[in-house]
Each structure stands twice: as structure tokens, then as C-alpha cells.
Amino acid sequence: MEPSGSNISSSSNHTLNSTGGSGPWEITDKARLCRFLCYGSEGDVYTARDEGRVSMDNAEALRSMLQEGRGAEVVEEIKRFLQDGRAVRPGPSFFALAVCSQHTDTNTRQAAFKALKEVCRDPAHLFSFIQYKKELKEGMKCGIWGRGLRRAVSDWYNEQDPMSLAAAVTKCKRREGWSHQDLLRLAHTKPAKDAIALISKYVKKGWKEVQAAYAEKENPEEVVKVLSYLEVVEKVKHSCDETEVVNLIEEHKLEREQLRTDYLKSKQVWRALLKEMPLPSVLRILGKMTSNKILEPGSSETQTICDRIQSEAALKKAKIHPFSILLASENYKRGQGFQGKTKWDPDSSILKALDVAFYKSFMNVEPVGKRFVVAVDVSTSLSSVVPGMSISTAVAAAAITMIFARTEADTQVLVYSEGAVVPCSISADMTLADTTVELVKIPSGSTDCTLPITWATENGKSVDMFIILTNNPLWMFAVSPVESLKKHRQASGANSKLMMCGLTSIGHAIAETDDRGLLSICGFDLGALTVIRNVAQDLI
Known part of the structure; x- marks a missing residue:
């Protein structure tokens, strides 16, 4: 087995597809x-x-x-x-x-x-x-x-x-x-x-010029509304009365970008801001709010935030993806920020709310309606961390697997290692922890990233998209992944594609190929799921 080739893309727009002619795999x-x-x-x-x-x-x-x-x-x-x-x-x-x-x-x-x-x-x-x-x-x-x-x-x-x-x-x-x-x-x-x-x-010109120009005039209703709003923004900007600032925030739904930075040291101001803050923003600052004692164990503020995080209506309105919830949960669980000195003791009720929200948010994943094989390489330890995240590769692989198993009706999950491919039964009622355990059952050893494609071909499976997840820094192939994919296309009649996801990779490609059906993902984030979705739907 040899490591894959470097990331070299041809600029030619007229390539041969996997069946030998110009067609659907041409990179135009x-x-x-x-x-x-x-x-x-x-x-x-x-x-x-x-x-x-x-x-x-x-x-x-x-x-x-x-x-x-x-x-x-x-x-x-x-x-x-x-x-x-x-x-x-x-x-x-x-x-x-x-x-x-x-x-x-x-x-x-x-x-x-x-x-x-x-x-x-x-x-x-x-x-x-x-x-x-x-x-x-x-x-x-x-x-x-x-x-x-x-x-x-x-x-x-x-x-x-x-x-x-x-x-x-x-x-x-x-x-x-x-x-x-x-x-x-x-x-x-x-x-x-x-x-x-x-x-x-x-x-x-600024607020003083506006006041001078509009104070004595009979203004249309729309102008009066805007004038009143700007007056509130200016009042907040110059007020030294914390109670007044809090009341104005709550009454006019002001946001933190409209406040002086010194107000952001006030617990009362943050409590007011949290009431109308968009859910994605709330998820990003849970650690900061816990560190500043704005969210304290057993407090009404903490209970309100937990209720919002778990609310199906709130999750649906914000279109929160389960992977976003997972990242927020893992970041909060680690008890410190990636930058700066901010530290906190994670609140158990917030962690529980995030866990509930993770499973509820699967309703926001719209099915693509394709036939998927999600294969997890367990030849190396899955205990390392995905670059730029506080999430282990094992948990990342389990979450990715669950996203497809729960939302796509035709999904086959495999684990592979040491020449062996083992089908996994990942059911919709399994937890993230259960799925993680299921993926690391078989022994580790050397690996070959084309094994799942060969398995599908030999077992008469027709697959639209192979998603190969590996923790190996070098991607190993007994035969070219292009050739493996070509054989599967010919045997199954499917327009099969391959996404090679190197969870700890720093930037290399599957192989030198002009086949539009093959893409590599280095590392992983929410954007990677958008890329996979686009490829599955022939959009890129």
C-alpha cells in the first residue's frame, strides 16, 4: 500500500469520466x-x-x-x-x-x-x-x-x-x-x-444635528418612529444609570453592539441582553456567561437559558444543526476558552439541556435522499482531537455517522481495519455515546481506505456517496480510489461519488484526478457537511 498523491488539480476542462468518455465526471x-x-x-x-x-x-x-x-x-x-x-x-x-x-x-x-x-x-x-x-x-x-x-x-x-x-x-x-x-x-x-x-x-452629521433639524417639525409617522429609536440608542450610549439601560434594552430589544463596552461588565445588562439574544449567539457565550456568574447553578436565568436551548420551536426557528450543538456542548464542557484566560465550571443543567437539544435538532437536517455508505477507519486510535475543536475524532466520527443514519433512509455504516470491513447497526434510538462505542469495537491495525468501496461492489450494493472517515495522517490505498470507484460505478450503474474525510489531515487530496466525483475534506467542521450535501446533490 502506498500513500495518496499530492493535491494537484489539472486546469483542463475536458477530462475522461470513469467509463472512458467525456460526461458527468468532467470538471467544467x-x-x-x-x-x-x-x-x-x-x-x-x-x-x-x-x-x-x-x-x-x-x-x-x-x-x-x-x-x-x-x-x-x-x-x-x-x-x-x-x-x-x-x-x-x-x-x-x-x-x-x-x-x-x-x-x-x-x-x-x-x-x-x-x-x-x-x-x-x-x-x-x-x-x-x-x-x-x-x-x-x-x-x-x-x-x-x-x-x-x-x-x-x-x-x-x-x-x-x-x-x-x-x-x-x-x-x-x-x-x-x-x-x-x-x-x-x-x-x-x-x-x-x-x-x-x-x-x-x-x-x-450625528445626533445633535438630527435633533436640531427635526425637533420643531411636524414629522411623518415613519420619521417619528425612527427618530424615537435613534433617541433610545443615544440615551443608552450616554446613560450612567444601569437600571435605565436595562429597561431600554428590554423595551426596545437592543443588542450588545449598540452598547458601550463598559456596560458589558454589568450582570444586569447581560441578563437583559440574554432575553432576546439569538440562540446561535447564546450558544457561543455560554462559557463566558458561566464564568461571569451571570448563569449560576439553580438560578432563574440558567433555567430560562436551558428552556430556550431545549425548545423545539427555538431550535427550528434558528435552524440549529446538531453538529453546531455538539461543538457548543464540547466547548462548554472543557471549561475554558481557546484564547484568553476565561475559565468556568460547567453547569450540569446546561450540559443536560445541550444533550437534549442535540437529539432534537436532527429535525433541522433536510434529507438529500441518496444512498450513503459512511465508513469509519478504526485502524488507529480515535482518541486524538479534530484540529481547531475540543472534540475527539471518535465523537466526531460518531456524530457524523448519526447525522446520516438518522436523516437518510438508505445509509449503511461500516467500520474497517486490517483488511476487514464490518457493518454496524446504528439505529435512530442510539445515543452519541452508544454510537461511539459501536464504532471502536474491532481491533486496530493497518488499513486501506478503498476497502468500503470494494466491500460495496462485492456485495452488490449500489451507492451514491461513499463518506470515508479516517484518523490516519497518510491515506493508504491498495489500489487507486479512482479505479475502485470506477469499478463500483460500472458494476452498480450508480453515479457514485467519494468524499475522503481526514479528520486530522492538514491538507492533501485523495489522488491526482480530474474526476468530479472525488473530493477530500481535511479536518472537519459544520461547513464540511455543507460540502458533502452539495456534492451529493451534484451542485459542485
């Missing part, structure tokens, strides 16, 4: 673009938790499609990936839209600017898009603030609901070196409504 420019929009690279390797900034160096397919006059198609794909939740992270989509908005083709530019509001849903997105345009300026030899961008940015502000915009500009004032004041000034924005004009004046 469209496929490369979709990979880029999904995880920021055109290659066949997804690296978990990689937040690297994208550039034209890894967007050749984007450039190629624009040169072929397919700009409108690119813009539609950008919109689709963000709106349908196909993108692991949004940065590549903002970058691609920025490139389209600076292209020489008029139709492409117009399509990009028209899509701005749909793609950039909040100020942070808009600032990111503008910053990418600034970074592209030199390489694309073009300006930024032409008529098209000025109109698009002006429309972005003018088409917002005034109350939503008032909240947005007070929560996210500046990002990536840009502010609302910069954008409104450079876009020469002419407000389309009285309430937008009020917000524009507030952003550019």
Missing part, C-alpha cells in the same frame, strides 16, 4: 466556479476552518467564464449559492460579485449591481464587497466609484425598511476600514424617503 469551468463559491477554492480539497482571504489566484474559472461572456450566469450562481445555503462562507461570493461588477462587459456589470441587495444582506456584507472592489482595483486596472456602484449603493440604502436600517447602522457602524458615512458620501446618495434622509443625516 461551471463546476470549478461552484466549488469556489462553496468554499473559496476551485480545487478538490476542502480545508475545515480555513478563513483565508480569496483572490484572483484561485478564481481561474470565474475569469474564464467572464471572458466567454457568461457573466449573467455567474451572477445567478452567486445568488443561488447564498440564498439556498450552499456556501460554507460568504466571502468568495462577495469577491466574485465584486469581480463581475468591475468587468468590461456592460451586461455583466449591470447584473452584478442589480444583485447587490440580494447578495449583501447586511452592512458587514456590503463593506466586505466594497473592500474586495478596492483590492481588485489595481489588478483589474479600473476605478471603483463609477456611476453603476454609486447607484447600486444608493439603492441598497434607499430600498431598506427604515427601522431595519436604523438598527443596522447602529449595530454595525464600521467594518474592513469602511463606514456608512464613507459609503453614503462616496455614492452621493440622495435619500428616497424622509426616514432614510433622517438616517443619512444621523450617520453623516
Whole structure:
């Protein structure tokens, strides 16, 4: 057995598929673009938790499609990936839209600017898009603030609901070196409504100017509402009365971004913020809240948080994925943050609530409806930790296995080691602990990552997607995984794909291949599940 090849991707768009001809396994420019929009690279390797900034160096397919006059198609794909939740992270989509908005083709530019509001849903997105345009300026030899961008940015502000915009500009004032004041000034924005004009004046001139301009006037109802809201934000900003601040937070549903940082030392303020805080944000700060004694054992605040975490309605509304709950639980259980000196004693009732929420949140996983084989390599110890997480590879493998076994009707779970493949019966009523034990029953030894594919072929199983989970730093194959997959496709008639998940890997591919049905995942995170879903549905 030999280790797999390095991560080398051919730039050719005309490849042979597994049956010897050009067809469904061809890696086209469209496929490369979709990979880029999904995880920021055109290659066949997804690296978990990689937040690297994208550039034209890894967007050749984007450039190629624009040169072929397919700009409108690119813009539609950008919109689709963000709106349908196909993108692991949004940065590549903002970058691609920025490139389209600076292209020489008029139709492409117009399509990009028209899509701005749909793609950039909040100020942070808009600032990111503008910053990418600034970074592209030199390489694309073009300006930024032409008529098209000025109109698009002006429309972005003018088409917002005034109350939503008032909240947005007070929560996210500046990002990536840009502010609302910069954008409104450079876009020469002419407000389309009285309430937008009020917000524009507030952003550019400040609260005192607004007071002077509107205090003595008979204002329309919409202006009065915005004016009252901004007055509350200003009052909170300058108040020294903790009780007043708490009351204003509760009455007007203010968020922590709208408060002075010194208020965030107050337990009463945090208790007020927690009441309306989105559930994903609550899960991220459980440790901090326990450390600061805001969530204390047996307190009413702790009980309220536990009730929210376990609430099916709250979990459904926030669309919380079970893997997100697992990560929150494991992070909380470890009793200290990854950075800084924050430490806490995990509260047993919170841990119990997270455990209940984990199983309830499976209702949020929408089935793909494909035939899956999830195979876990137990040839090495599964006690190591997935990079960047406080979760062992054994627990990660068990959770991944459960996600598919509980949500996909046709899922076969296997464990393999030392030339042996053993089917596992992972039932819907098994706990995470039960599943973990089931996966580590057979002895360890050397391994071959193509064994599950060979097993399926020899046992007459038709499989749409093989998900191979391994803890081995080097991926071992007795025969090429491409050849193994080709044999299975020919024997079963299925359009089979292979996802090779190296739970502790730092960035290598399955093999040198131009087969679109093979991708590698290095490490693991929630984004990896999005990648698997996209591949299963032929979206990347």
C-alpha cells in the first residue's frame, strides 16, 4: 500500500469520466466556479476552518467564464449559492460579485449591481464587497466609484425598511476600514424617503444635528418612529444609570453592539441582553456567561437559558444543526476558552439541556435522499482531537455517522481495519455515546481506505456517496480510489461519488484526478457537511 498523491488539480476542462468518455465526471469551468463559491477554492480539497482571504489566484474559472461572456450566469450562481445555503462562507461570493461588477462587459456589470441587495444582506456584507472592489482595483486596472456602484449603493440604502436600517447602522457602524458615512458620501446618495434622509443625516452629521433639524417639525409617522429609536440608542450610549439601560434594552430589544463596552461588565445588562439574544449567539457565550456568574447553578436565568436551548420551536426557528450543538456542548464542557484566560465550571443543567437539544435538532437536517455508505477507519486510535475543536475524532466520527443514519433512509455504516470491513447497526434510538462505542469495537491495525468501496461492489450494493472517515495522517490505498470507484460505478450503474474525510489531515487530496466525483475534506467542521450535501446533490 502506498500513500495518496499530492493535491494537484489539472486546469483542463475536458477530462475522461470513469467509463472512458467525456460526461458527468468532467470538471467544467461551471463546476470549478461552484466549488469556489462553496468554499473559496476551485480545487478538490476542502480545508475545515480555513478563513483565508480569496483572490484572483484561485478564481481561474470565474475569469474564464467572464471572458466567454457568461457573466449573467455567474451572477445567478452567486445568488443561488447564498440564498439556498450552499456556501460554507460568504466571502468568495462577495469577491466574485465584486469581480463581475468591475468587468468590461456592460451586461455583466449591470447584473452584478442589480444583485447587490440580494447578495449583501447586511452592512458587514456590503463593506466586505466594497473592500474586495478596492483590492481588485489595481489588478483589474479600473476605478471603483463609477456611476453603476454609486447607484447600486444608493439603492441598497434607499430600498431598506427604515427601522431595519436604523438598527443596522447602529449595530454595525464600521467594518474592513469602511463606514456608512464613507459609503453614503462616496455614492452621493440622495435619500428616497424622509426616514432614510433622517438616517443619512444621523450617520453623516450625528445626533445633535438630527435633533436640531427635526425637533420643531411636524414629522411623518415613519420619521417619528425612527427618530424615537435613534433617541433610545443615544440615551443608552450616554446613560450612567444601569437600571435605565436595562429597561431600554428590554423595551426596545437592543443588542450588545449598540452598547458601550463598559456596560458589558454589568450582570444586569447581560441578563437583559440574554432575553432576546439569538440562540446561535447564546450558544457561543455560554462559557463566558458561566464564568461571569451571570448563569449560576439553580438560578432563574440558567433555567430560562436551558428552556430556550431545549425548545423545539427555538431550535427550528434558528435552524440549529446538531453538529453546531455538539461543538457548543464540547466547548462548554472543557471549561475554558481557546484564547484568553476565561475559565468556568460547567453547569450540569446546561450540559443536560445541550444533550437534549442535540437529539432534537436532527429535525433541522433536510434529507438529500441518496444512498450513503459512511465508513469509519478504526485502524488507529480515535482518541486524538479534530484540529481547531475540543472534540475527539471518535465523537466526531460518531456524530457524523448519526447525522446520516438518522436523516437518510438508505445509509449503511461500516467500520474497517486490517483488511476487514464490518457493518454496524446504528439505529435512530442510539445515543452519541452508544454510537461511539459501536464504532471502536474491532481491533486496530493497518488499513486501506478503498476497502468500503470494494466491500460495496462485492456485495452488490449500489451507492451514491461513499463518506470515508479516517484518523490516519497518510491515506493508504491498495489500489487507486479512482479505479475502485470506477469499478463500483460500472458494476452498480450508480453515479457514485467519494468524499475522503481526514479528520486530522492538514491538507492533501485523495489522488491526482480530474474526476468530479472525488473530493477530500481535511479536518472537519459544520461547513464540511455543507460540502458533502452539495456534492451529493451534484451542485459542485
